[in-house]
Amino acid sequence: MKRFRTHLMLCAGTGCVSNGTFAIKEVLERELEKHDLQDEVAVVMTGCNGFCAQGPLMVVQPDGIFYQYLTTENISHLVEEHFLKGRPVKKLMYVPPGEESPIPELHSIPFFKDQRLIAMRNRGMIDPDNIEEYIARDGYKALAKVLTSSTPEAVIQEISDSGLRGRGGAGFPTGRKWDSRRKDPRTPKYVVCNADEGDPGAFMDRSIVEADPHSILEGMAIGAYSIGAFQGYVYLRMEYPLAVKRMTFAIEQAKEYGLLGDDILGTGFNFNIDIFRGAGAFVCGETTALVASIEGKPPEPRQRPPRTTLWEKPVVINNVETWANVPVIMNLGAKWFSEIGTETSKGTKVFSLAGNINNAGLVEVPMGITLREIVYDIGGGIPKGKEFKAVQTGGPSGGVIPASLLDLSVDYEQLDKAGSMMGSGGMIVMDENTCMVDVARYFVEFTNDESCGKCTPCREGSYVLLEILNRLCKGEGKQGDLELLDELGEAIKDAAQCGLGQSLPNPVLSSLKHFRDEYKAHLEEKRCPAGICKALITFTIDDEKCKGCRLCSKKCPQDAITGEAKETHIIDQDKCIKCGVCMDVCKFEAVLVA
Amino acid sequence: MSKIKPEDLDKIGEKIKRTMLLREGSYRAKVTIHMGTCGIAAGARKVMSTLLDLIEKEQVKDVILSASSCAGLCSREPMITVELKGKTPVKYVDLDEEKTMKIFQAHVLDGEVVQEYALAIGSERVG
Numbered sequence: 104m105k106r107f108r109t110h111l112m113l114c115a116g117t118g119c120v121s122n123g124t125f126a127i128k129e130v131l132e133r134e135l136e137k138h139d140l141q142d143e144v145a146v147v148m149t150g151c152n153g154f155c156a157q158g159p160l161m162v163v164q165p166d167g168i169f170y171q172y173l174t175t176e177n178i179s180h181l182v183e184e185h186f187l188k189g190r191p192v193k194k195l196m197y198v199p200p201g202e203e204s205p206i207p208e209l210h211s212i213p214f215f216k217d218q219r220l221i222a223m224r225n226r227g228m229i230d231p232d233n234i235e236e237y238i239a240r241d242g243y244k245a246l247a248k249v250l251t252s253s254t255p256e257a258v259i260q261e262i263s264d265s266g267l268r269g270r271g272g273a274g275f276p277t278g279r280k281w282d283s284r285r286k287d288p289r290t291p292k293y294v295v296c297n298a299d300e301g302d303p304g305a306f307m308d309r310s311i312v313e314a315d316p317h318s319i320l321e322g323m324a325i326g327a328y329s330i331g332a333f334q335g336y337v338y339l340r341m342e343y344p345l346a347v348k349r350m351t352f353a354i355e356q357a358k359e360y361g362l363l364g365d366d367i368l369g370t371g372f373n374f375n376i377d378i379f380r381g382a383g384a385f386v387c388g389e390t391t392a393l394v395a396s397i398e399g400k401p402p403e404p405r406q407r408p409p410r411t412t413l414w415e416k417p418v419v420i421n422n423v424e425t426w427a428n429v430p431v432i433m434n435l436g437a438k439w440f441s442e443i444g445t446e447t448s449k450g451t452k453v454f455s456l457a458g459n460i461n462n463a464g465l466v467e468v469p470m471g472i473t474l475r476e477i478v479y480d481i482g483g484g485i486p487k488g489k490e491f492k493a494v495q496t497g498g499p500s501g502g503v504i505p506a507s508l509l510d511l512s513v514d515y516e517q518l519d520k521a522g523s524m525m526g527s528g529g530m531i532v533m534d535e536n537t538c539m540v541d542v543a544r545y546f547v548e549f550t551n552d553e554s555c556g557k558c559t560p561c562r563e564g565s566y567v568l569l570e571i572l573n574r575l576c577k578g579e580g581k582q583g584d585l586e587l588l589d590e591l592g593e594a595i596k597d598a599a600q601c602g603l604g605q606s607l608p609n610p611v612l613s614s615l616k617h618f619r620d621e622y623k624a625h626l627e628e629k630r631c632p633a634g635i636c637k638a639l640i641t642f643t644i645d646d647e648k649c650k651g652c653r654l655c656s657k658k659c660p661q662d663a664i665t666g667e668a669k670e671t672h673i674i675d676q677d678k679c680i681k682c683g684v685c686m687d688v689c690k691f692e693a694v695l696v697a
Numbered sequence: 698m699s700k701i702k703p704e705d706l707d708k709i710g711e712k713i714k715r716t717m718l719l720r721e722g723s724y725r726a727k728v729t730i731h732m733g734t735c736g737i738a739a740g741a742r743k744v745m746s747t748l749l750d751l752i753e754k755e756q757v758k759d760v761i762l763s764a765s766s767c768a769g770l771c772s773r774e775p776m777i778t779v780e781l782k783g784k785t786p787v788k789y790v791d792l793d794e795e796k797t798m799k800i801f802q803a804h805v806l807d808g809e810v811v812q813e814y815a816l817a818i819g820s821e822r823v824g
Contacts, residue, residue: 106753108745108762110720139742143749164720165761189732189764228720239710239717247703361700369702 107145109186112162112227116151116313117306117345119158123175124148127159130175134182144186150314150349152227154214155306156463157197162209162227169209170195200461200483214462217481219443221451222270222427223467225315231349234356237317243362245433246321249328250370258329259285262429264437266449271297271388271422272497272526273602274448274515280419283410284330287417292332294323295413295420297393298339298346301385302498303549305529307453308423310465312339312346315427316353320363320376322426325433327374330419335376338393342383350378385553389601390420392555403557404601422527424453444470448514452528454496456482459489459534468513475509478532490535493617497526499546500606502613503539522613524606538635539618540625544572546610550603561604564595568611575622577638578629585622588615634696637681641697644685646671648693655685655694718758725759726805729778733767739774740793747797748777760805773816779804790816 111131115124128146135141152160157171168191170181177195184190196205197212206212220226229236237243249258263278284292296319300308312319323335337354339347354376357363365373379397386392387402394413396402405411412418428450432440441449448470454477457463461483468477474494478484485491493503502523504511511517515525533542551565568591571584592608592615599605615622624630631639644655644664649671656664656672663679666672674685686694701709718724728748732741748762768776773790779800780786787810789800796814803809810818 106749107716107719108749108764110716112720143745165722165724166763167722186764187732187737188734188766189730190766228717235709235713236717238706239713241710243706247706251703366700369700 107143109144109166110164111144111146112149112152112164113146114150114152114158114160114227115148116155116158116310117343118151118155119160120345122159124159126175127173127178130178131182134179135186138182138187140182140186147230148232149227149229150225150231151310151465153218153223153310153465153467154197154212154462155465156461163191166191167208167210169197169207169212171197200486214464214466214481214483217476218467219451219469220467221431221440221443222311222318222424222453223314223465224431225318226310227314229315231314231316232352232356234317234353234360234362237315241434242317242430243321243368245430246324246328246362247368249325249433250368250372255285255329255331258325258433261437262329262432265432265440266437266444266447267425267428267432267440268448268515269422270424270428270452270527272500272524274525277421277425280421281326281329284417284419289416290331291334291416292330293413293416293418294327294330294332294335295393295397295418296323296335296337296423296426297388297390297420298337298343298350298423299381299388299393300340300343300423300527301383301388301553302500302527302529303546304455304457304531305498305527306455307465307528309343309346310455311423311427311453312343313349316350317357318427318430319350319423320353320357322421322429323376324363324367324374325429326419326421326426328372330417332419333373333375335374336379336397337376338379338381338387338397340381340383340387347378347380354378384555385550386555386601386603389603391601393420394418401555403555404603406600424528445512445514447516452513452525454528454530456530456532458495458531459485459537460532461486470514471512473510473512474504477513477530478509482532485532485534492533492535492537493539493614494533495523495531495542495546495610496529497524497606497609498529499550500524500603500609501526501529502609503533503542503617504613505617507617522616523609536633536635538576538631538633539614539621540572540575540631541633541635543611543614544569544576547572547607550607554604554607558598558600558604560595560598561600561607564591564599564604565607567591568595568608572611575625576631576636578625578636580626584626585615585619588612630697640681641676642674642679642681642683642685643695643697644672644674645693645695648691650691650693652690654688654690658684658688660684714758719761723759724761725782727761727763727780727782728801728805729763729765729780731766731768731774731776731778732764733771733774735767735771736774736776741775743794744775744777744792744797747794748801751798751801755806757806770816776816781805781808785818787818788816789814 159173161170198205267277268274381387391405392402453467556562592612651669661678663675775792
C-alpha cells in the first residue's frame with residue numbers, strides 16, 4: 104500500500120451515507136486533486152463511527168481530528184485550510200452542548216472517551232471491504248490459534264469462563280449453549296448469526312456488520328469448530344442493503360484467502376457461510392421463527408422445549424454482537440474479558456442511544472455502567488435544557504425506567520428487576536414532554552402489527568391492550584381500564600408462546616408501575632399532563648406574554664390564529680388541529696398547552 | 698490471492714501495519730512541515746514529497762508527517778519541526794531537498810540534532 108501522510112477516515116455507515124457521504128467523497132477527492140494532494144492524503148471509507156447524530160463525519164489521522172456535519176459545500180475550504188495549509192477548521196469541529204469552544208480531537212470528546220470498544224473494536228479504523236486491514240488488526244489470529252492449537256472443548260471452556268452471554272436480548276450463557284450443541288450426537292450441525300435486528304430505534308447489529316463483517320465471520324468459524332459444524336448462515340434483513348453488500352463481499356474475500364471454505368488456513372477444517380436474506384418481519388428475530396424461515400416455512404415460533412433445531416439438526420444461533428466478541432476473547436483470554444463488567448454480566452454492551460438526547464449514536468460501554476453515565480456523560484444530557492423523564496431499554500420488549508432509577512447499574516439482572524430488559528440494546532431517552540401512555544401505545548401498536556398471529560395471547564391480547572390505550576389517549580377510558588391493563592399484561596406474559604409475545608406487555612406494565620399518575624390523569628381527569636394526546640389538549644395564547652408579533656398566525660397551517668399586530672392573538676379552537684407549530688415558533692413562550 | 702497459512706497472517710499484517718499505525722495516532726517521531734502560503738511558495742511541497750519518499754524508501758513505520766500553517770518566520774522558509782517522542786521539538790530553516798534528507802537520516806532516524814540547519818530548540822510559549 105502506498106504511503107500517505109494523512110488518512111481521512113470518512114464514515115460510510117448507513118446514517119452518514121444517507122446524509123451524503125458518497126457525494127462528499129467525490130468532492131473531497133476532486134479538491135485534493137486540485138491541490139495536487141492525492142498522493143499525500145488518502146480517503147478511506149470506514150464503517151459506522153458511532154456519533155451518528157453529527158454526521159456526515161470524518162476523522163483525520165494521525166492527528167485524530169474529528170469533523171462533523173460535512174457538506175459538499177464546505178469541503179473545498181476544509182481541504183485548502185487543513186490539508187494544504189495545515190490549519191484545522193474550527194467551525195467543523197464538535198462543540199459540547201452549552202459551550203463555545205470546540206473539541207478538536209476525537210479522543211477528548213466525552214461521547215467517545217468514556218466508551219470501551221470490544222465488539223466495535225475496528226469501527227472507524229478499517230475499511231470494511233479490505234480484509235487485509237482486518238488482518239492487520241489481529242484479525243483471524245484467534246481462528247488460526249484455535250485451529251492449530253486448541254481442542255473444541257478448550258474453546259468452549261474458554262468462552263464459558265469468560266462469562267459471555269447472548270447479546271441478542273435473553274442473555275443466555277454462550278458457552279453453555281455451545282456445549283449442549285457439541286454434545287448433541289446428531290449431524291450435520293449448523294451455526295447461525297442472527298442479524299435480523301427489528302427493534303424500532305435500534306441499529307447496533309447493522310453497524311457492526313457494516314463496519315467490521317470479518318469479526319462476525321471469524322467468531323462464527325470459531326463457534327463452528329467448537330461444535331463441529333461445517334455450514335453457517337448469516338440471517339440478514341433485506342432492509343439493510345449496505346450491510347448485505349458488505350457481508351457478501353466479506354464472505355467472498357474470506358473464501359479467496361482460504362479463511363472460509365475447504366481446508367481453512369491449511370488445517371483441514373472446512374466451514375462455509377451463506378447469507379440468508381430475511382424479508383423483514385419482526386418475529387424472524389425470534390430464534391425458532393428464524394430457523395423456520397431458513398427452512399422455507401412461514402416464520403412462526405415453535406414451542407420450546409424441545410431445543411431449537413435447523414432441519415431437525417443441532418444449531419447454535421447467536422446475535423451479531425455475541426459473535427463479534429468471540430475472537431477477542433480467544434485472543435486475550437477469558438480472564439481478561441471476565442474482569443470487565445459486573446458479577447453476572449461480563450464484558451461490554453453496545454447500545455443505540457436515540458430519542459431526546461444531545462449525542463445520539465452508537466455507544467459501547469462496560470456492563471455495570473449507570474444509566475446516568477450513559478445519558479449525561481456520554482449522551483451529553485437532554486436537548487434544550489429539558490428534564491429527563493424516562494429511558495426505554497430493550498425496544499418494544501423492554502420497559503421504561505424513570506428518573507428515580509437513573510443510578511441503576513446496566514446489567515442483565517438489574518434491568519430485569521426494574522421491569523425492563525437488556526434486549527438487543529436499543530435505548531430511547533425521553534424528556535418531560537413525552538406522554539408515557541402514548542409511548543406505551545406506540546410500542547403496543549408496533550408489536551400488535553408485527554405479531555405473527557400464531558398464539559392467541561399475543562395476537563388478541565396485544566389488540567385489546569392497544570384498544571384500551573387508544574381510548575385512554577382519546578379521553579374515553581373506562582373505570583377499571585388500568586386494572587385490566589395490569590391483569591391482561593400479566594396474562595400475556597404468562598401465556599404467550601415466544602419471547603416476543605411474553606415481553607410485549609413490558610412497556611405497558613413498566614409505565615403503569617412508574618407513571619401511574621399519568622394514566623390516572625388520562626382516565627379520571629381526561630388530561631394529558633405532557634401535552635401530547637391531541638384529544639385531551641387545547642392550545643391557548645397567554646395575553647400577558649403575547650407581543651402580537653404575528654409569527655404564529657403566519658405559520659399556522661389552518662389559519663386558525665387571528666389578531667392584529669401588537670395585539671394579543673387568539674386561536675380558533677374549531678379550526679385548530681393541535682399540531683403545535685404555534686408553540687414551536689413563539690419566541691415569548693406565550694402559547695400554552697393544557 | 699492464494700489460500701493463506703497461519704503464518705501468512707502476520708506477513709499480511711506487517712505489510713500494512715504502517716498504514717494502520719498512522720490511524721492509531723501512535724508514533725515515535727513527528728515531522729511538521731510548515732505549509733503557510735510563504736512556506737508553499739518557498740518550496741515546502743518539495744520538502745514534503747522528499748520526506749514521503751524517504752519514509753517509503755526506508756520502510757519507516759513509526760514516523761508521521763503533519764502539515765501546519767506558517768510558523769511566523771516567513772523569510773527562513775521552508776521550515777520543518779522535528780519532534781521525537783518525549784524530546785524537545787527542533788525547528789529547521791531554509792531547507793531544500795538535500796538538507797531535508799540529511800535531517801531525516803541524522804535526526805529522525807538516528808536521534809542526532811543537525812545543529813547547522815537548526816534554528817532553535819524548543820517552541821514558543823503559548824498563552
